Amino acid sequence: ANDKGLIRDSWERLGKNKLPHGTVMFARLFELEPELLKLFxxxxxxxxxxxxxxxxxxxxxxxxVMLVIDAAVSHLDDLHCLVQYLVNLGRKHQAVGVKTQSFNAVGKSLLYMLECSLGPGYSTELRDAWVTLYAIVVETMSSGWTE
Ligand code: HEM
Known part of the structure; x- marks a missing residue:
């Protein structure tokens, strides 16, 4: 319950325009996994x-990407609504050559962005809450991968 509050507040604190934050996140992602550039x-x-x-x-x-995160933050109480969408989204990412392992680096980049954007507002509790939410999103997307 407190986790949800932390996530909602921190997401709101990033402001309405999420694009600059998303740019920080993807710049970080390409530092961590430069090969991902080829997929775009x-x-x-x-x-x-x-x-x-x-x-x-x-x-x-x-x-x-920011809209998907926004949808997850808006549906913390009913994430099941997003399952079919996320499974399908995972399938599309398999089709463009993404490997599920790359979502680890995406998660690190998300945390990096939150830390940069929130400064002292970034706490261990906050990080753990985001890690939990991100894990749900990624696990659901990953279930869209087929052999
Ligand atoms: C579509 C790559 C992570 C959400 C795409 C496309 C590519 C791509 C190449 C198709 C072209 C386009 O629409 O721009 C990647 C790579 C990622 C990544 C390399 C990192 C490893 C994510 C994440 C999310 C996301 C984390 C959201 C949580 C989307 C959405 C679309 C998309 C919503 C549009 C799907 C549609 O057309 O229905 N992605 N993506 N992507 N991606 Fe990603």
């Missing part, structure tokens, strides 16, 4: 992280 090729492959981070299609992807 909309027309041509990006030659640098900077080029990727400033492309409209990639910026759209950042918005999509």
């Amino acid at each position: 090729h909309y027309n041509t492959a990006f030659s640098s992280v900077q080029e990727c981070l400033s492309s409209p299609e990639f910026i759209d992807h950042i918005s999509k």
Whole structure:
């Protein structure tokens, strides 16, 4: 119950425009796993992280990711509503070449972003609450992978 409050408050504290936060998150992700850059090729492959981070299609992807997190935060009391959507989303990511292991680095990048954005408001309790929520989202998405 307290976890939910921490998550809702911290997400709200990031402000209405989540895009800058998502950009910090993905910049971090490419530091942790530079190979992931290759999976984002909309027309041509990006030659640098900077080029990727400033492309409209990639910026759209950042918005999509932030919307999924927003949906999870809004449905903390009824996450089951999102299951079918997330399983399907996982399937789409398998199709574009994502490996489920890469979600570990995504999780680290999410925490990194929260720490940067919240400063002293980032606590162990808060981190643990986000780790729990993120694990649910990722496990559900991962169940969309098929052999
Ligand atoms: C779509 C890559 C993580 C949400 C896509 C697409 C690619 C991609 C290539 C298709 C093109 C596009 O729509 O831009 C990746 C990679 C990830 C990652 C490499 C990290 C390993 C995530 C995460 C979320 C997410 C963590 C949300 C929790 C979405 C959504 C779409 C999408 C909502 C659109 C799906 C649709 O068209 O219905 N992703 N993604 N992605 N991704 Fe990701």
